[in-house]
Amino acid sequence: MEIKEYVRPSSLEEAYQLMRTRHATPLGGCVWLRMNAKPVALGVDLASLDLDYIRDTGDMIEIGAMTTYRSLETSNLLAKQYGKLFPEALSHIVGVQLRATISVGGTVAGRYGFSDLNTTLSALGAKVVLYPGTITDLATFIAEGAESPFLVEKILLPKGVRGAYQQIRITRNDFPILNVAVAWTGSAWRVAVGSRPAATRLCHAAMQMLGSDPCPSDQTIEAASMQAAEETSVGSDIRASHDYRKAVLPVLIRRALLEVRG
Amino acid sequence: MIVTITINGKKESLQIEPGDMLVDTLRNAGHVEVKKGCDTGNCGVCTVLLDGKPIRSCSFLAVRAEGHEITTIQGVAEEARRFADFLNREGADQCGFCAPGFALTVIAMKRELKNPTEEEIRHYLAGNLCRCTGYESQHRAIRNYLEADHA
Numbered sequence: 499m500e501i502k503e504y505v506r507p508s509s510l511e512e513a514y515q516l517m518r519t520r521h522a523t524p525l526g527g528c529v530w531l532r533m534n535a536k537p538v539a540l541g542v543d544l545a546s547l548d549l550d551y552i553r554d555t556g557d558m559i560e561i562g563a564m565t566t567y568r569s570l571e572t573s574n575l576l577a578k579q580y581g582k583l584f585p586e587a588l589s590h591i592v593g594v595q596l597r598a599t600i601s602v603g604g605t606v607a608g609r610y611g612f613s614d615l616n617t618t619l620s621a622l623g624a625k626v627v628l629y630p631g632t633i634t635d636l637a638t639f640i641a642e643g644a645e646s647p648f649l650v651e652k653i654l655l656p657k658g659v660r661g662a663y664q665q666i667r668i669t670r671n672d673f674p675i676l677n678v679a680v681a682w683t684g685s686a687w688r689v690a691v692g693s694r695p696a697a698t699r700l701c702h703a704a705m706q707m708l709g710s711d712p713c714p715s716d717q718t719i720e721a722a723s724m725q726a727a728e729e730t731s732v733g734s735d736i737r738a739s740h741d742y743r744k745a746v747l748p749v750l751i752r753r754a755l756l757e758v759r760g
Numbered sequence: 761m762i763v764t765i766t767i768n769g770k771k772e773s774l775q776i777e778p779g780d781m782l783v784d785t786l787r788n789a790g791h792v793e794v795k796k797g798c799d800t801g802n803c804g805v806c807t808v809l810l811d812g813k814p815i816r817s818c819s820f821l822a823v824r825a826e827g828h829e830i831t832t833i834q835g836v837a838e839e840a841r842r843f844a845d846f847l848n849r850e851g852a853d854q855c856g857f858c859a860p861g862f863a864l865t866v867i868a869m870k871r872e873l874k875n876p877t878e879e880e881i882r883h884y885l886a887g888n889l890c891r892c893t894g895y896e897s898q899h900r901a902i903r904n905y906l907e908a909d910h911a
């Protein structure tokens with residue numbers, strides 16, 4: 499990776515101003531950025547901004563942008579809130595070593611099609627905080643992006659949400675063919691589909707069909723799973739065809755819904 | 761720019777470019793026991809320990825190692841030799857190219873997880889690819905190595 503000029507600021511404000519005034523590129527985990535052949539003219543390293551944390555603020559959970567996947571996967575705090583959701587969503591990604599470097603902020607900012615984390619966060623109803631303080635619904639951010647330059651500071655997660663994650667891959671550590679996450683928020687269901695192969699989208703009609711009943715019947719779950727497959731646009735790529743994705747999608751959603759409903 | 765990194769217990773000041781990956785910095789400094797494999801973060805061959813935790817040195821900026829402790833396979837040579845005996849007994853080491861990264865990951869796992877289950881072992885090691893063994897012999901070796909401590 500070529501970084502022509504490197505700065506490691508000690509405040510978010512400094513990092514943001516470098517992005518605004520000099521088109522600096524924020525450096526997250528750099529696991530993805532480094533694959534880009536294009537040199538980085540000015541790299542602004544986010545490593546010294548104290549953005550590596552997972553904390554309980556009372557009414558929500560905050561995750562700093564430089565928190566790694568490995569921290570999410572091994573966090574007792576997240577396990578207490580969301581059970582095995584994070585380990586299940588992330589432990590298929592390459593290996594412990596890479597997950598110890600990949601950052602939450604780089605993942606959200608990149609809005610990658612294949613992202614397992616963005617699907618999980620979308621289902622949980624996460625919000626993304628962009629410095630200096632814009633709070634946006636994460637699923638909307640993934641769908642629409644934000645005006646450049648933007649600096650992801652942290653993610654906010656609601657508490658008391660139960661979620662489940664499902665995926666299908668050709669081999670264990672490959673990119674997913676499809677990933678799905680669903681959640682019961684306490685008052686509504688959320689259903690998210692990613693790796694379509696495009697980026698995560700919520701299935702609004704299926705969510706409406708599930709309504710506000712924490713224990714939907716098997717028939718409602720079946721109908722909502724079919725609806726989610728119907729309303730989600732999927733495509734073909736090197737890993738799977740459009741038809742294959744359409745066939746597998748309702749199965750993954752049904753499994754996830756059944757897991758949360760119990 | 762100059763970074764100071766403690767490598768296998770010894771402080772080294774190294775000249776780097778800001779975009780250099782740790783694997784190249786280590787190899788240029790003579791630590792050629794750190795192997796370079798896929799160079800895309802996929803294979804696990806370049807694994808080293810950063811403050812005791814495994815990372816992929818091909819996907820880690822060298823500048824971020826400043827002030828940290830890096831351990832290569834040479835830094836745990838005695839333990840690695842002990843593990844190698846178990847690998848040999850199971851015929852689980854063939855070309856040997858993946859062995860430094862693999863052994864470092866096993867040693868890190870042993871320190872991090874107490875009595876790991878079969879599933880936990882497979883998960884922890886899933887990122888270390890081996891083109892020779894088919895993994896089963898490696899798993900037997902790991903089991904035996906972990907159990908030897910409880911015997």
Ligand SMILES: Cc1cc2nc3c(=O)[nH]c(=O)nc-3n(C[C@H](O)[C@H](O)[C@H](O)COP(=O)(O)OP(=O)(O)OC[C@H]3O[C@@H](n4cnc5c(N)ncnc54)[C@H](O)[C@@H]3O)c2cc1C
Nearest residue numbers: 524526527528529530531601603604605607613614650673
């Ligand atoms: C071999 C390999 C396999 C992978 N497999 C999977 C997989 O199966 N599933 C999966 O979900 N993911 C997978 N990933 C991707 C990974 O999960 C991350 O999404 C990706 O690496 C981005 O995270 P990063 O920290 O490396 O971001 P970086 O590379 O640092 O940054 C990515 C982009 O975001 C920008 N950026 C970084 N931080 C911020 C910030 N705080 N604010 C604003 N912009 C920012 C950067 O400038 C860059 O444009 C894989 C990656 C690799 C290399």
